Amino acid sequence: MSAQQRPTPANPLQIARQLAAEFAETAAERDARGGTPKAQRDAIRASGLLALSIPTQFGGLGASWSETLSVVREFARVDSSIAHVFGFQHLMLATVRLFSRPDQWQPWFEQTARKNWFWGNALNPLDKRTVVKKFDGWREFSGKKSFCSGASDSEMLIASAIDESAGGKLLIAAIPSGRTGITLHGDWDNMGQRQTDSGSATFERVRVEEHELLLDPGPLSTPFACLRPLIAQLIFAHLFLGIAEGALEEARSYTLKESRPWFRSKAEHVSEDPYVLRHYGEFWAGLEAVRALVERAAGLLDEAWAKEHVLGSEERGQLALAIAAAKVNAIRTGLDVCSRIFEVTGARATSAALRLDRYWRNLRTQSLHDPLDYKLVELGDWALNQVPPTPTFYS
Incomplete structure (x- = not known):
């Protein structure tokens, strides 16, 4: 093009x-x-x-x-x-x-x-195996990183390392993916999200120049800088909603073209079976609620982003709550839809060639990287005690 x-x-x-x-x-x-x-x-x-x-x-x-x-x-x-x-x-x-x-x-x-x-990801703040050595005018990153989504076939990486000389401070840098010392292992072989290249990377004395370090204002330093984890959370909410919408559309196509009424059904066609219709009604109602939450949160993010450095911590906290609610419902509804589509498609739909299970596998795999229970605790602390989420790389 x-x-x-x-x-x-x-x-x-x-x-x-x-x-x-x-x-x-x-x-x-x-x-x-x-x-x-x-x-x-x-x-x-x-x-x-x-x-x-x-x-x-x-x-x-x-x-x-x-x-x-x-x-x-x-x-x-x-x-x-x-x-x-x-x-x-x-x-x-x-x-x-x-x-x-x-x-x-x-x-x-x-x-x-x-x-x-x-751009690929080698920023995993919970993975502290990559450490920093400081030299005059530059740094050196050495160690291993996991969950490096999109790092393969990328031109640039966001990478992080721990500066033990500064009390375990997290340093983040933007560096070329092909820099000497970076090895991307291609070892991602999980049950879902199978083409995200979310495997491991090794850093062997990788030189990082001073101008490549993200120090000013730095990670999570202002309410505006604290939008970064919220953007990540809302990306996942859209990802989960899209997966569920795709699963529903593929199930619908299969039901209309391939499925047959159960022998005890009084319906002449599966599209008239009341139990099939009930399931589709539940799918649709659940996804409509998620759509409303996700789109509302995206609009609030647009407003917060436009304020830049005048964004306040209270408004940032309200955005965090809106995104958390959207994500929780996207996961719960998405897993339900992606699992239950087989109830409206039938036994033949479990054919390995169709791989309709990929929707559930993909959603289940990605949703586990940020435990839902802790997201609910954050929402509960607000609902009960009016305490907004504390900014972290996950909230």
Whole structure:
């Protein structure tokens, strides 16, 4: 796709739908294979959507968070692995925007838009195996990282390490993925999200320059900087909703084309069976509630993002509650829909060739990386004690 053919801010969702239709044709087969979806990543590169959330003055499409997250949800309906790494693309861009100085993030934005850079993740604040050595004017990262989603086939990485000389301070940097000393192991082989390349990485004396460190204002240093974990949480809520919507649509198609009424049913066609209709009614009601919560939270994020450095901690706390509520309901409803679709499709729908179980596997896998119980405790502390969530990398 040439520069003249790139999507304008008015049509990125249309471009995403065209890509999603292509991705859907091979989604089940690629789920079985795992590994890096190179052709699909290159298609996203060519589309210009990697610059979707980058402001137009830096060469991007200038999309709001609501618009960007809608594309994540669109991809998730057919391929949640691609939706995951695409969402992380914009989370990584938000990370440099929120944690670094304009003279750092602005050139990164411009180069990403111009060169179609993919950004990968090697920031895992709970994984403290990578440590820092300090030298005059630069640092050295050494150790291992897990859950490095999207790191394979990326041009840039957001990486973190522990500075033990500074009392265990977390240092975060933006570095080229191909830098000497970085090894991406390609060892992700989990039951779900199988093409997210969320395996491990090794850092062997990786040089990190001073201008690559995200120190000013730094991680979680202001209410605005504390939007980073909330963006991550809302990406996942859109991911979960998209997965459930995709599962429902595929189940609907199968029910109408392949399923037959049970022999004791009085319905001539499965589409008239009252028990099948009841299940679909429950699916729809649950997803309508999640849609309302997710879209409301995205609108509130847009408002908070626009305030930048005048954003207050109270407003940030209210946003955290809205996103947490959306995510909790997206997980619960999504798991229910993705599990129960077999009740309206029947025994033949368990064919391995269809891989309809991938929707549940994908949602279940990703939802476990941030325990739902602790999210509910945060919401409960607000509901009972009016205490908003404390900003962390997960809330």
